[in-house]
Amino acid sequence: MTEEDPKTSFQDIDARLRAARSREDERVTRETATAPEKPGAGAAMRIAVEMISALLVSGGIGWFLDDWLGTRPWVMLAMLLVGCGIGLRNTYRTAMRLNADLHEGIPSDQQDPAKPPED
Amino acid sequence: MSAEKHSPLAQFEIKRFVDIDIAGVDASFTNSSLWMIITIVAITLMLTLSMRGRAMVPGRWQSVAELSYEFIANMLRENVGSEGRKFFPFVFSLFMFILFSNMLGLIPYSFTSTSHIIVTFGMAIVVFLGVTLIGIIRHKGKFLSLFVPSGVPAVLLLLLVPIELISYLTRPVSLALRLFANMMAGHTLLKVFGGFVVALGMFGVFPLVAIVALYGLELIVAFLQAYVFTVLTCLYLNDAIHLHH
Incomplete structure (x- = not known):
């Protein structure tokens, strides 16, 4: 040594x-x-908030674009529609992830094929 | 004045104790600041006093401190992996701060600083900017691949990349909104129901039992929301470090 x-x-x-x-x-x-000990409560709240925040953010972006381009209210209205889509997509993703967490023990081929990769 | 006092929303009122004005920015010391300081002092006291003995067989207080350490360490290890160890101090402070201010807010006549969206948004934006910076420093330009879904034709990318970008931007908003909405809704609900206890008759016994149950539910929510906030922080950190979406 x-x-x-x-x-x-x-x-x-x-x-x-x-x-x-x-x-x-x-x-x-x-x-x-x-x-795995994942609290299941509060899941609904998590999902609802995704929808609201997507609408808020895209609506806000539209508002500022309108200010900048002087096209009130058209960009905001379009962005609100886009925000609806994004909110639905985020909601779906969150729900799928919560689902995947619940069925963690089940082999992957029995899970929903639409499940997005672990994110 | 007296009608205001009974409003279920009066508990969220900001009261100025000391007026401070720094270069036109209102930085007054309010009841919210006071309760944030109480939160930090409570955490510091609990952690330092409980670990003073450093016994091999932990007592009650020491096990609480050790349990909370283990809880966050495991959460980071599970969600981020071993690279997450570096971020333990930040995530632990975040969790303890939210947990303690949620719990202290449940003491009657106290103030819940997390029931104000500016406080939760402040924390959420720090997490968001920090995580984005970590991702950019670690991966440079490759960080942008987070916004490009794999296996999609180039034409669709024109549509999907902005969508991914906006949904990335919703993260701090949903993070802030979730904690704020849960705390505010819970506290308002308790106050509204509390106002009906005597009016519902039966000498207020059964309504009081219901309120106690609701209070227990609020305790769960207080813990759960601190947990959800930190778990999502870990997930975002994982995205930034490993780039798989």
Whole structure:
């Protein structure tokens, strides 16, 4: 131990520390993954808020564009329609993700094929 | 004045204690500021005092502190992976602040700072800007691939990229709105129902029991909303670090 170059022994320790850390990470992830405890309540609220915020944001963008282009109220009206679409899409995504969380144990081929990749 | 006092919305009123004006910006010390400071002091006291013993077998307070540490550490590990460890201090502070101000707000005659949208939006925009910056610093131009759905013909991209962009921009709004709406709705509901306890008869016994149950529900909501806010922060962080959408 004493003859060893201090630099290499530090590197050795570093490597071992890293390996131990990632092993621990894997172990904990495995253990916690087997017992998913995701609160189901509040899901409805999460979904409703997606719709409202999409409308607010796209309506707001339309409002500022109208101010800038002097075309009140047309861009805002168009953007509100777009916001409806985006809100529906976000709502669908959130619902699908919540669904996927619920059926985590089920093999992937039995899940809804429309489910978007884990995001 | 007396009619105002009984309004279920009077509890959200901002009261100025000290008028402070910095270069035209109103930075007065209000009841909201006071309760935010109380929140931070409560968190600091709880965490430092409970960890003072550092016993191998934790006592009650030490286990509370350790449990909250473990809870957030696991949340980060599950949702972000080992790269998330760096962001633990931020996510932990965020969770504790929201949880404590939600919980302290449930004490009668106190003030809930998270029931004001500017407070929740302030936190949400910090998360949003921070996460976006992390993504840009880590991936440079490749960060923009977050807005390009894979396997779509180029013509459709013209339509889909703006949609992805706007839906990315809705994140801070939905984050802020969710916490604010839950806290405000819950507190208003408690106050409105509370006002009917005596009027509903039976010496107010059964209505009071219902209010107690509702109060329990509010406790769950207070915790749940802190949890949802932090979990979504973790998910956004994951998007920025790993770029899979």
